Amino acid sequence: VANRGNALKGITATVGRTACALAYAVACALLAAGCGSVQAPATDTAEGAAPVRGGEVRVGIVQEPATMNPYILASGVVDATVFDPMSDALVEWGPDSQPIPVIATKVPTLANGLVRRRGKGMDVTVPINPKAAWNDGHPLTCADVRFTWQTIMDERWVVLSRAGWDVITGVDCPDPHTAVLHFRTVYSDYLNVLVAILVPEHDQRGKDFNSSWVEDVPVSNGPFEFDRWEHGTYIRLRRNEKYWRSDQGLPRLEGVEFRFLQDPNTLNLQLSTGEIDMISRPLNATVDRERATFPRSTYVVTPTMIVQLFTFNHSHAPMNDPRIRQAVAYSIDREQLIDVILGKPFRLLHSTLVPQLGDYFVAPFDRYRPDPDKADGLLREAGYQRAASGYYERRGEPLTLQYKGLADKGTSLQIAQLLQHQMKQAGIRMQITLETPQVFFGQTLRSSAYDIIFWDQGVRNPVQRSFFHCEPSPGRGNAGRYCNKRVSAMIDQAENALDPRVRIRLVREMQQIIADELPVLPLYQRLLTAIYAPGLRNVSPNPNSTVTWDVANWSWVDGTRDAERGAG
């Protein structure tokens, strides 16, 4: 969903991109100048005061959801940011990448005995909190977990992805508050099934799920419930008065309103005037430049579980030659790309994984620093000679690489141009093409029509089957056509390993092989910003989720929006 959502955001930008980019640049400059006289120190985190109930939060978002149904695929996707406040899952991923039990009373693991091998498969037992309930007062039970699985696997419904659910053979309910999920095989990524949005059986049984939750969501289980959708303007959620965790004083806000503003500059202005209270978006510019635009707002930068990298095409010459790949890697000054174009707080990443994955994380790509002598040796070994033109040639043909990237990235062109310059210095000709998401994903990746691409990979699952297995899972799988039977076997082993120590060992070993064979060359970890009114408390951005993942805890410093009490 997140990947398609990003792609759609890219599509949204296509037509108005030039105007919006210019508008944004002008407005940033104007705002920075105009706000100079009222500067106050920005803070990194909202600390403090005891939570007070009351007030609503207005979150500005660029893309209006096409429908409210997060499972059913049209041409667009509901923005998970909008749905999260209405949904509690069995388990959530916390900011530290550790699972947190929400509706489940315990996170099922091998250690606590809730995950057990059974023949070639496994059983996962989920204890459900007896207090859990839907907003209509109906208890949330194992029947809802089973119905969610049945709904997702029902062939009649055009479901976005059945990954993980299709490994489940059945869900048993020994009692209403215990769900036992039977997996056909050992599936180490089972927790990603438990973070799914639950479908209420008592409300949805017998209904056409393709047409459900299109305009509203009458029954939900989160801290907020659907109130109103004014198309083109806002979606408003109000406090769920029957929230099953209300004894903990949750949620603290009266409501959350998502305002749709297609122009990023208008979002900035509305935050500055207090018309909206929060923006969350990927960070493209340097923090200092953006911070200056919002001198009075709280500004938090969070790493995401997305890695921006170069993928090398293994399916045809010249990049199917490991010596050429290595020569390219030794010709790229990745540090310079980060320093010159992105600046702080972006940092060079030496892994296809991110530090938030804890023990899985290793940095084997640090061996690839600019080294013209090594690159020269490798190219000569591959049969190339440096010609008078300055480029390496073989049989009179210069070494030429087709570089493709997405035209919708703010720094995509700059990175491509600096890389082209570095390649030229190293004697390698590089031709740049930046494409729309439709062409890039719809044609370039599928037809393998490139030598190098610059794009991103989600790394929530450190095993990374989709990117390095000879038989990847459906979707954006293994674009570089990389295939190493040993790596594939290790991925299969890791997916079937329930013991985290075994998985960690396999993943770390795999990373070393991948760094040797260079299917990819990582550049940096994507960052997300949350910019919000200083009076808003308890916002804790999460690399593993949306900014609204814990909206139940948000509160205003004195129960009133900053803008309404004149503090905006």
Added chain:
Amino acid sequence: MGGWILGRIGNGASAIVVASVLVFVLLWVGPNPLEQLKRNPEFSPADIERITEQYGLDQPWHQQYASWVRGLARGDWGDSMVTKRPAKEMIMERLPLTLLVTGLAQLLSLAIATPLGIMLAVRRNSGFDHSVAVATFALMATPGFLLALLLQFGALKAYHATGHLVLPTAGPGGEGFLDAVRHLALPVVSLTVMQIAGWSRFLRSEMLTVLASEYVRVARAKGLSSRTIQLRHALPNTALPVITIVAMDVATLFGGAVGTEVIFGLPGMGSLLLTSVNQRDVLVALDIVVIGALLLVVANTVAELLYGVVDPRTRSHS
């Protein structure tokens, strides 16, 4: 007269048909949604079959077009492929706001540009004329989005200076009449100022031509006051070109509304058009373009009818 009106309406209908065929073909030769679905591994063959059947994606373009026209004739504008909502419902909830904003801008522009154009003609080559010329040329050279941004920035500065948000920077408002006026002020002013700049220059030029004509000299020789000459003799004779330019600018205004609605966060037809084009929501985009063409044709037909009223000679010529 009846035949003349029918002829104008017939011309308008032909223009709409041509515009709709052009748009349909352009969208049809673009990325084929069926091919995209087939390439998407997230869709099962059953999903593709269902979607293909529902939207008739496997039919040739002329059959799809005919099916769309038949639907229109029945009052069925088709369903959005993205939101699954009826396109008619989506458009009709957006159309009033676009008509309100562009209509207000059109009226205000006319109300301000007409006296301004006359004043510029009467006081030609004065300091006032030169100052306004600089301002109007600057405005005509300013991209619409930049003007919108400057207005928003002005609202922000006013907010910082006073601590009160007198004019909201975006959104349609809706908590009462005054709130709506406050929210619509900036977008309407943004569209109006652009129109005034062009129209006032045009009117000035027309007035100068008329004021230099024989019959005005005769009127002056008869001792009529300048005011009477300007208002009763010169102004009516500038009406024909003014009607033409106002009618033609309906399309400009409609196109400008796309950017204005996006920048000011207005849920009108312009922002819906942008969204539907970006999401390849073909039917919704097509319906909006046809409505735009319809508005333009209606405006031009009304203009032609007005020619006949203002100057009966045009009826006999046509």
